[in-house]
Amino acid sequence: MSRVWIVKRKHLLIAVVVLGLLASGWLYVSQGSFLPALAENSTPARTIHMVVGEFKSTTADGKTIEAYRWDPGTILVKQGEHIRLSIYGVNGESHPFIIEGLNISGEVKKGKETVVDFTADKEGIYRIICLTHADIAHGGPMIGYIVVD
Incomplete structure:
Protein backbone atom coordinates (compact mmCIF):
# COMPACT_ATOMS: atom_id res chain seq x y z
CA MET A 1 0.00 0.00 0.00
CA SER A 2 2.80 2.42 0.74
CA ARG A 3 4.25 1.69 -2.71
CA VAL A 4 1.00 2.80 -4.39
CA TRP A 5 0.99 5.93 -2.24
CA ILE A 6 4.58 6.78 -3.35
CA VAL A 7 3.66 6.37 -7.05
CA LYS A 8 0.57 8.58 -6.61
CA ARG A 9 2.63 11.10 -4.72
CA LYS A 10 5.24 11.16 -7.55
CA HIS A 11 2.52 11.75 -10.14
CA LEU A 12 1.01 14.50 -8.02
CA LEU A 13 4.41 16.15 -7.64
CA ILE A 14 5.04 15.95 -11.41
CA ALA A 15 1.59 17.39 -12.11
CA VAL A 16 2.21 20.31 -9.72
CA VAL A 17 5.60 21.05 -11.31
CA VAL A 18 4.16 20.89 -14.86
CA LEU A 19 1.23 23.13 -13.92
CA GLY A 20 3.62 25.57 -12.27
CA LEU A 21 5.80 25.69 -15.36
CA LEU A 22 2.77 26.15 -17.61
CA ALA A 23 1.43 28.94 -15.41
CA SER A 24 4.75 30.79 -15.33
CA GLY A 25 5.10 30.33 -19.10
CA TRP A 26 1.61 31.72 -19.66
CA LEU A 27 2.43 34.79 -17.60
CA TYR A 28 5.65 35.23 -19.54
CA VAL A 29 3.84 34.96 -22.90
CA SER A 30 0.98 37.20 -21.79
CA GLN A 31 3.45 39.99 -21.00
CA GLY A 32 4.84 39.84 -24.54
CA SER A 33 8.33 38.77 -23.49
CA PHE A 34 8.35 35.14 -24.54
CA LEU A 35 7.32 35.61 -28.16
CA PRO A 36 8.79 38.93 -29.27
CA ALA A 37 7.54 38.44 -32.83
CA LEU A 38 3.99 38.69 -31.52
CA ALA A 39 4.62 41.74 -29.37
CA GLU A 40 3.83 45.10 -30.93
CA ASN A 41 6.95 47.06 -32.01
CA SER A 42 9.17 44.25 -30.76
CA THR A 43 11.89 45.11 -33.26
CA PRO A 44 13.87 48.14 -32.16
CA ALA A 45 14.05 51.04 -34.58
Missing part, protein backbone atom coordinates in the same frame (compact mmCIF):
# COMPACT_ATOMS: atom_id res chain seq x y z
CA ARG A 46 17.13 51.38 -36.74
CA THR A 47 18.58 54.83 -36.13
CA ILE A 48 19.81 56.75 -39.14
CA HIS A 49 21.82 59.90 -38.45
CA MET A 50 21.65 62.89 -40.77
CA VAL A 51 23.02 66.40 -40.59
CA VAL A 52 22.13 69.67 -42.22
CA GLY A 53 25.17 70.92 -44.10
CA GLU A 54 26.06 73.90 -46.24
CA PHE A 55 28.27 74.42 -49.25
CA LYS A 56 29.52 77.97 -49.66
CA SER A 57 31.64 79.46 -52.40
CA THR A 58 32.57 82.76 -53.99
CA THR A 59 32.15 83.38 -57.70
CA ALA A 60 34.76 85.12 -59.88
CA ASP A 61 32.91 88.42 -59.50
CA GLY A 62 33.01 88.16 -55.67
CA LYS A 63 29.41 87.03 -55.11
CA THR A 64 28.88 84.50 -52.31
CA ILE A 65 26.73 81.53 -53.22
CA GLU A 66 25.53 78.78 -50.92
CA ALA A 67 23.51 75.60 -50.96
CA TYR A 68 22.06 73.66 -48.04
CA ARG A 69 21.92 69.85 -48.10
CA TRP A 70 20.76 66.85 -46.11
CA ASP A 71 23.69 64.54 -45.46
CA PRO A 72 23.45 61.76 -46.39
CA GLY A 73 21.26 62.87 -49.26
CA THR A 74 19.79 59.41 -49.83
CA ILE A 75 19.00 56.70 -47.29
CA LEU A 76 17.95 53.12 -48.04
CA VAL A 77 15.25 51.44 -45.96
CA LYS A 78 13.66 48.00 -46.11
CA GLN A 79 9.90 47.83 -46.47
CA GLY A 80 8.29 47.31 -43.05
CA GLU A 81 11.39 48.53 -41.20
CA HIS A 82 10.94 50.82 -38.20
CA ILE A 83 13.20 53.86 -38.59
CA ARG A 84 14.33 56.54 -36.16
CA LEU A 85 15.67 59.47 -38.17
CA SER A 86 17.97 61.66 -36.06
CA ILE A 87 18.79 64.95 -37.78
CA TYR A 88 21.34 67.37 -36.31
CA GLY A 89 21.41 71.01 -37.34
CA VAL A 90 24.95 72.13 -38.20
CA ASN A 91 24.42 74.97 -40.70
CA GLY A 92 21.51 77.38 -41.09
CA GLU A 93 19.31 78.58 -38.25
CA SER A 94 16.07 76.76 -39.09
CA HIS A 95 15.00 74.08 -41.55
CA PRO A 96 11.26 73.31 -41.38
CA PHE A 97 10.69 70.15 -43.40
CA ILE A 98 8.15 67.65 -44.65
CA ILE A 99 8.56 64.05 -45.73
CA GLU A 100 6.21 63.59 -48.65
CA GLY A 101 4.00 60.52 -48.50
CA LEU A 102 4.78 59.73 -44.85
CA ASN A 103 2.72 62.53 -43.28
CA ILE A 104 5.74 63.72 -41.30
CA SER A 105 6.83 67.29 -40.66
CA GLY A 106 9.29 68.90 -38.29
CA GLU A 107 11.99 71.49 -37.90
CA VAL A 108 15.74 71.19 -37.56
CA LYS A 109 17.44 74.04 -35.68
CA LYS A 110 21.13 74.86 -35.53
CA GLY A 111 22.87 73.00 -32.68
CA LYS A 112 19.79 70.85 -31.96
CA GLU A 113 18.75 67.30 -32.74
CA THR A 114 15.36 66.53 -34.26
CA VAL A 115 14.11 62.94 -34.12
CA VAL A 116 11.25 61.47 -36.15
CA ASP A 117 10.07 57.86 -36.11
CA PHE A 118 8.26 56.06 -38.88
CA THR A 119 7.65 52.62 -40.33
CA ALA A 120 8.34 52.27 -44.03
CA ASP A 121 5.18 50.36 -44.95
CA LYS A 122 5.14 50.97 -48.69
CA GLU A 123 7.86 50.76 -51.35
CA GLY A 124 8.78 53.98 -53.06
CA ILE A 125 10.93 57.09 -52.96
CA TYR A 126 9.98 59.68 -50.37
CA ARG A 127 11.42 63.19 -50.48
CA ILE A 128 12.47 65.09 -47.36
CA ILE A 129 12.09 68.73 -48.35
CA CYS A 130 13.28 71.81 -46.47
CA LEU A 131 10.57 74.44 -46.86
CA THR A 132 13.03 77.33 -46.32
CA HIS A 133 15.42 76.20 -49.05
CA ALA A 134 12.94 75.05 -51.69
CA ASP A 135 14.75 76.47 -54.74
CA ILE A 136 18.08 77.81 -56.00
CA ALA A 137 17.15 81.38 -55.08
CA HIS A 138 16.96 80.30 -51.43
CA GLY A 139 20.10 78.11 -51.19
CA GLY A 140 18.37 74.95 -52.38
CA PRO A 141 16.74 72.90 -53.44
CA MET A 142 17.36 71.14 -50.13
CA ILE A 143 15.87 67.73 -50.87
CA GLY A 144 16.87 64.32 -49.59
CA TYR A 145 15.53 60.92 -50.56
CA ILE A 146 14.30 57.98 -48.50
CA VAL A 147 14.26 54.91 -50.74
CA VAL A 148 12.05 52.09 -49.45
CA ASP A 149 12.63 48.74 -51.12
Whole structure:
Protein backbone atom coordinates (compact mmCIF):
# COMPACT_ATOMS: atom_id res chain seq x y z
CA MET A 1 0.00 0.00 0.00
CA SER A 2 2.80 2.42 0.74
CA ARG A 3 4.25 1.69 -2.71
CA VAL A 4 1.00 2.80 -4.39
CA TRP A 5 0.99 5.93 -2.24
CA ILE A 6 4.58 6.78 -3.35
CA VAL A 7 3.66 6.37 -7.05
CA LYS A 8 0.57 8.58 -6.61
CA ARG A 9 2.63 11.10 -4.72
CA LYS A 10 5.24 11.16 -7.55
CA HIS A 11 2.52 11.75 -10.14
CA LEU A 12 1.01 14.50 -8.02
CA LEU A 13 4.41 16.15 -7.64
CA ILE A 14 5.04 15.95 -11.41
CA ALA A 15 1.59 17.39 -12.11
CA VAL A 16 2.21 20.31 -9.72
CA VAL A 17 5.60 21.05 -11.31
CA VAL A 18 4.16 20.89 -14.86
CA LEU A 19 1.23 23.13 -13.92
CA GLY A 20 3.62 25.57 -12.27
CA LEU A 21 5.80 25.69 -15.36
CA LEU A 22 2.77 26.15 -17.61
CA ALA A 23 1.43 28.94 -15.41
CA SER A 24 4.75 30.79 -15.33
CA GLY A 25 5.10 30.33 -19.10
CA TRP A 26 1.61 31.72 -19.66
CA LEU A 27 2.43 34.79 -17.60
CA TYR A 28 5.65 35.23 -19.54
CA VAL A 29 3.84 34.96 -22.90
CA SER A 30 0.98 37.20 -21.79
CA GLN A 31 3.45 39.99 -21.00
CA GLY A 32 4.84 39.84 -24.54
CA SER A 33 8.33 38.77 -23.49
CA PHE A 34 8.35 35.14 -24.54
CA LEU A 35 7.32 35.61 -28.16
CA PRO A 36 8.79 38.93 -29.27
CA ALA A 37 7.54 38.44 -32.83
CA LEU A 38 3.99 38.69 -31.52
CA ALA A 39 4.62 41.74 -29.37
CA GLU A 40 3.83 45.10 -30.93
CA ASN A 41 6.95 47.06 -32.01
CA SER A 42 9.17 44.25 -30.76
CA THR A 43 11.89 45.11 -33.26
CA PRO A 44 13.87 48.14 -32.16
CA ALA A 45 14.05 51.04 -34.58
CA ARG A 46 17.13 51.38 -36.74
CA THR A 47 18.58 54.83 -36.13
CA ILE A 48 19.81 56.75 -39.14
CA HIS A 49 21.82 59.90 -38.45
CA MET A 50 21.65 62.89 -40.77
CA VAL A 51 23.02 66.40 -40.59
CA VAL A 52 22.13 69.67 -42.22
CA GLY A 53 25.17 70.92 -44.10
CA GLU A 54 26.06 73.90 -46.24
CA PHE A 55 28.27 74.42 -49.25
CA LYS A 56 29.52 77.97 -49.66
CA SER A 57 31.64 79.46 -52.40
CA THR A 58 32.57 82.76 -53.99
CA THR A 59 32.15 83.38 -57.70
CA ALA A 60 34.76 85.12 -59.88
CA ASP A 61 32.91 88.42 -59.50
CA GLY A 62 33.01 88.16 -55.67
CA LYS A 63 29.41 87.03 -55.11
CA THR A 64 28.88 84.50 -52.31
CA ILE A 65 26.73 81.53 -53.22
CA GLU A 66 25.53 78.78 -50.92
CA ALA A 67 23.51 75.60 -50.96
CA TYR A 68 22.06 73.66 -48.04
CA ARG A 69 21.92 69.85 -48.10
CA TRP A 70 20.76 66.85 -46.11
CA ASP A 71 23.69 64.54 -45.46
CA PRO A 72 23.45 61.76 -46.39
CA GLY A 73 21.26 62.87 -49.26
CA THR A 74 19.79 59.41 -49.83
CA ILE A 75 19.00 56.70 -47.29
CA LEU A 76 17.95 53.12 -48.04
CA VAL A 77 15.25 51.44 -45.96
CA LYS A 78 13.66 48.00 -46.11
CA GLN A 79 9.90 47.83 -46.47
CA GLY A 80 8.29 47.31 -43.05
CA GLU A 81 11.39 48.53 -41.20
CA HIS A 82 10.94 50.82 -38.20
CA ILE A 83 13.20 53.86 -38.59
CA ARG A 84 14.33 56.54 -36.16
CA LEU A 85 15.67 59.47 -38.17
CA SER A 86 17.97 61.66 -36.06
CA ILE A 87 18.79 64.95 -37.78
CA TYR A 88 21.34 67.37 -36.31
CA GLY A 89 21.41 71.01 -37.34
CA VAL A 90 24.95 72.13 -38.20
CA ASN A 91 24.42 74.97 -40.70
CA GLY A 92 21.51 77.38 -41.09
CA GLU A 93 19.31 78.58 -38.25
CA SER A 94 16.07 76.76 -39.09
CA HIS A 95 15.00 74.08 -41.55
CA PRO A 96 11.26 73.31 -41.38
CA PHE A 97 10.69 70.15 -43.40
CA ILE A 98 8.15 67.65 -44.65
CA ILE A 99 8.56 64.05 -45.73
CA GLU A 100 6.21 63.59 -48.65
CA GLY A 101 4.00 60.52 -48.50
CA LEU A 102 4.78 59.73 -44.85
CA ASN A 103 2.72 62.53 -43.28
CA ILE A 104 5.74 63.72 -41.30
CA SER A 105 6.83 67.29 -40.66
CA GLY A 106 9.29 68.90 -38.29
CA GLU A 107 11.99 71.49 -37.90
CA VAL A 108 15.74 71.19 -37.56
CA LYS A 109 17.44 74.04 -35.68
CA LYS A 110 21.13 74.86 -35.53
CA GLY A 111 22.87 73.00 -32.68
CA LYS A 112 19.79 70.85 -31.96
CA GLU A 113 18.75 67.30 -32.74
CA THR A 114 15.36 66.53 -34.26
CA VAL A 115 14.11 62.94 -34.12
CA VAL A 116 11.25 61.47 -36.15
CA ASP A 117 10.07 57.86 -36.11
CA PHE A 118 8.26 56.06 -38.88
CA THR A 119 7.65 52.62 -40.33
CA ALA A 120 8.34 52.27 -44.03
CA ASP A 121 5.18 50.36 -44.95
CA LYS A 122 5.14 50.97 -48.69
CA GLU A 123 7.86 50.76 -51.35
CA GLY A 124 8.78 53.98 -53.06
CA ILE A 125 10.93 57.09 -52.96
CA TYR A 126 9.98 59.68 -50.37
CA ARG A 127 11.42 63.19 -50.48
CA ILE A 128 12.47 65.09 -47.36
CA ILE A 129 12.09 68.73 -48.35
CA CYS A 130 13.28 71.81 -46.47
CA LEU A 131 10.57 74.44 -46.86
CA THR A 132 13.03 77.33 -46.32
CA HIS A 133 15.42 76.20 -49.05
CA ALA A 134 12.94 75.05 -51.69
CA ASP A 135 14.75 76.47 -54.74
CA ILE A 136 18.08 77.81 -56.00
CA ALA A 137 17.15 81.38 -55.08
CA HIS A 138 16.96 80.30 -51.43
CA GLY A 139 20.10 78.11 -51.19
CA GLY A 140 18.37 74.95 -52.38
CA PRO A 141 16.74 72.90 -53.44
CA MET A 142 17.36 71.14 -50.13
CA ILE A 143 15.87 67.73 -50.87
CA GLY A 144 16.87 64.32 -49.59
CA TYR A 145 15.53 60.92 -50.56
CA ILE A 146 14.30 57.98 -48.50
CA VAL A 147 14.26 54.91 -50.74
CA VAL A 148 12.05 52.09 -49.45
CA ASP A 149 12.63 48.74 -51.12
